[in-house]
Amino acid sequence: MGMKVWIDQDLCTGDGLCEEIAPAVFTLLDDGLAYVKEGTKVFNPGGQSGMAVVPAGMEDETIESAEECPGECIFIETD
Secondary structure: OOOOEEEOOOOOOOOHHHHHHHHOOOEOOOOEEEEEEEEEOOOOOOOOOOEEEEEOOOOHHHHHHHHHHHOOEEEEEEE
């Protein structure tokens, strides 16, 4: 099962919990908003073009990040 994740920037509060829980998947940038990433590549926000593949072994942390997000802006899709 493959897992992908993206963030709706309009809902992001910039709280940073996602980066604390899953730093291999999420990063906060200078604009104060969270973004998804694959390695060092940071994705533009929203939908298919902003969707990152979750690294193997990071699925539980990614789900926890989505559940704990105060802005409810993290969206997960699975194959």
